[in-house]
Amino acid sequence: MKSSKIGGIFPALLTPFTKGGEKVDYDRACGLADFLAKKGVHGLFVCGTTGEGPLMTLNERKKVLEEVVAAVGKKVTVIAHTGCFDTASTIELTRHAQKAGAAAAGVVTPGFYTFDDECLYRHFKSVADSAKGFPILLYNIPGCVKNVIKPSLVHRLAKDVKNIIGMKDSGGSITAFNEMIMGVPKGFVAINGVDEYSMQALAVGGAGCVSSTANVVPELFIAIYRSMKKGNLDKAWDSQQKLCKACATFHYGALVARYKEGVRLRGFDPGYVRAPQRELTKDERKELAKNMKTAGLL
Template sequence: MEFDRLITAMVTPFDSSGAIDWEALEPLVEHLLATGSKGLVVAGTTGESPTLSTDEKLALFRRVKEIAGTRAAVIAGTGTNDTAYSEQITQKAVSCDIDGIMAVTPYYSKPSQEGMYHHFKRVAEAAPSLPVMIYNIPGRCIVNLEPKTLLHMTGISNIRSVKEASGDFDQISHVIEHTPDYFQVYSGDDSSTLPLMSVGGTGAVSVASHIAGREMSTMIDRFADGNPAQAASLHRSLLPKMKACFMTPSPAPVKGMLEQLGLISRYTRAPLLPLTGAEVTQLKKTFDPGPEIKTEHFEP
């Protein structure tokens, strides 16, 4: 029931009319798998889930799993701020042959800690055979899932991991120290991946891996293999690119770079706006001479 170290929170490709670009989906998935991703979160918040219909989400789950097969874990983003809906779409996602569930903390509603516990309990019970990853991102959802609440959740057998984007390393360290050995803690912020691993975390659910996947994967593997200096060197080199992926509201910057790679179009769904030409030019300067750092000198 464990996931691998590098998971990509995958974008959803759209065409100029706002429809899902189904033809672009397979090249995108193949690109992510070829550049180091061992798991894909589909229709998560980076996939613009609030703008996707239920039918679109289910179709994405099925199609991505069909493409990826057994090469990567396909994790369905089913969390919303509506517990009943989250429960229902989680039940439907199980029939799509996916490998796991991700559920974000309920946004806007500002539920209590007890409210969040019951919310995630119902989501987990809707997919009893699948591992569930909780996504804690206070900056977007307003609420912070406190360590005490998360530790209580580990009593639910299929809640197996958390994507942490709180930026609070005291909190993260407490969770790592007090959760069972099987429980996985991932960074939900690319630039925090190496610091999180240094206190015992597993890896990252990444956005930057869309365009720097090999380097993210190498950094993670070098640290896990006992080469922290090499990992730190890669972290420092990657940092400007990680930050550039959020120069405008995500996932617009990543979509802009993926368009430069010829994989998808830059289009987003409102209220998000695609990058302008000037913004693409600015972003390309950060990634010049190419979207990925050379890592040959780190190879054995």
């Protein structure tokens, strides 16, 4: 199972919508993908949390992936987020991602209901078994879906299911990240999803980062990644401190709209959000621009 291409910096690609969030702006989505590819990122995570995937129809998610793969699939590694709250829809999107040319699928934990480990094991195994030979990344983000992929469950799935080759962990615990890494087979891809400890996750064996903030400041993530690869901890820490200041600018209020406004201020208009997300007010836009300048991002 090839996992060597899955590593480095992956912005969690924003999905541009038309005004009012009525339609996906596919041309603008491809434009943003190309904009980020030219910044030097290693890949893109498509239709995830930041990409408003849970607010999109299955057909919209399929088409965004197809368009992005066609636009930049030969330049960067494209991972499709295919997770849904039900197993059948997740299987449908995962099979589509395999056919569409994605390098892998990221599968978020199903939510709303509380599921025990056996429910989650059967869900992930069913999805992986439905797309033989296609790399699957588990996606842990309990802050959004409430169910946690425990390190012990990761170890079990990694042992039992050949094409579950990694996990994107946005759980917020570097301790759990460490525990997960210590019990998986060699070659298992541990991807960090918490911007504030990007450097630290790489230091303990993480293969890279999937990040919301990387839409806005990909250069900071790339600097951390390159410095860690070279063993230059001082330079990596300098970039990590700058990144933490950037994170403080975005991690409050209407998050997706803030990221979109941040990208707009840095040179690319990524369109609008979809309800129940809301756009920023005029005062919020002014405040964001001011805070970005203070943080040295403009």
